[in-house]
Amino acid sequence: MRSLVTLLLVLAAAGALVAKPLTVGFAQTGAESAWRTANTTSMKAEAERRGIVLKFADGQGRQENQIRAVHSFIAQGVDAIVIAPIVETGWEPVLRAAKQAGIPVIITDRTIKVSDDSLYACFVGSDFLQEGRMAAEWLVRRTGGKGRILELQGTPGSAPANDRRKAFAEVIAQHPGLTILDSQSGDFRRSGGKEVMEALLKKHGHNFDIVYAHNDDMALGALQAIEEAGLKPGKDVIVLSIDAIREAIQAVADGRISCTVECNPLFGPKVYDLVAKVVAGQKVARMQYNRDELFDSTNAAAVLPSRQY
């Protein structure tokens, strides 16, 4: 009889151990783009696959919502917190509260500025500077360092627009044959890319060789304007962009866009790998950049069937 009770107790304890899944709170920025939705889907699907309980909070584009969500995660006693910060600053108080509660925090997608490095465990995301650099270096290889560039910037002041612009310009500056004729903002929108490209086509006529867009949406809009003006992208104009959404890779395969640098939103698996390590008390590297690839005519067609976003 007593052995039966012991057995039941042991089973119950083992059951409790198995049944106690990891609980993770994720404070997302919002649902402002298809890229973001793909990112959210990756985080949710991977959590389900691994049996992790994901508490998801949509910040709706506002930091105060995100901070409130993180406070609620702390109150619920989650095992780890993941934040995709909307802005860089203002995170110290809530991160300190998480630290006091002994809950590790992982920052994704965009970096933050804090005075105390121990406030979060690590960062996972894309290196926007590296993306701009890769695009510029590809351009140098392709053109031999000669050409006139029109740049379509993202939203002024946003981290991806700033970094993609800065790193690109740094590489271009080393090649005197490459000049940036004009740089205007299409606000990361397809309609913006088209409108600005139409205007630049009137201003510069056919006197340019390259269009560098800070994201695929603007590049796809610009393609329409270029084609409507009677130019042939790929032949008369080299178009390069960043993000590598499926539609852009299709355009690369069709020869309309010459190159697109990936900015991969599917980092759910990587985030949960790190969560598992951090919760287990292991040390992890502080900055974990995604390995972003570059797609041009050599490899676009091959990746197209497996592209998820």
Add this chain to the structure above:
Amino acid sequence: MSRKFRELLRSPVAWPLAGLLLLVLVNVLINPAFLRVTLLDGHLFGVPVDILNEGARPLVLALGMTLVIATGGIDLSVGSVMAMAGAVAAVLLAGGHSLAAALAGAVAVGLAGGLLNGLLVARAGIQPIVATLVLMVAGRGIAQLVTGGDVTLIRHAGFAFIGNGYLAGLPFAAVLAVVLYAGAHLLLRRTAAGLFLESVGDNPVASRFAGLPVAGVTLLAYLGAGACASLAGIMAAANIQAADPYRMGENAELDAIFAVVVGGTALTGGRFLLAGSFVGALFLQTLAQTMYQLGVPPAVAPVPKALLILAVCLLQSDRTRGWLGGLFRRSPA
């Protein structure tokens, strides 16, 4: 002739029109090719054509906004209605439905949005800014639900024509906008309808005692704004051959309000100028083009825009005009 000219000078449309002409003049001085229009593939090609083509959507939005502002209201939801209408049209076309069905679906979405706004304002008595804020926030979410969170691509030549096509060399969207303004002018100024709108905006209580169906007139104004917004959404989706539920029509409501105000329609209601809204929308689009042509850095571009809008609004204010007039009178001729 000179009396007509003096009348024109005194009309509130004179100032935005002068602003527009001045802006064009500045552009021509800096870049003589600004007004050059050439023929390319059987249609006109040049900066003025771009201004008309890209300006078609703000023009149509400003038309609807004028109706609502005339009643003393405001419609913040037009940008979101654009996104919803574009999303519905794209999804219907992607589902293999006919062009007519897609257009009807999109316009129905706009009318439904207008009906909701109108009922909240006219029947429930909610402040227009709050009532239409509801749909401004919710509409974008609905648009995302409709497309499943994706940017939905449109592959339909007939639909694309609405945003990219040319009719007798002119951009079809611009022709459509001009026809709408002409139709609205006939409807509002050749019948008593315009007077009803102004009366409701000026004094709803007196209008009701005079026997006007105040709630009905208000509701019709919001329905008109919704229909215009859905048409703008159709044009936007057709222009880029895609429906982007996240970004389409973002901040479009603010530009529409700007255009109406720059055009001389008072936000207090009771007076409206369709021609003013037309000029105002073209003014804003020309200003955007000017920034591109001058190569003004994007981070700085909003500043001249704000200053110019302020200048036009100051010129319209009776007080500053009286003050300026006084300056001219005192100086010895």
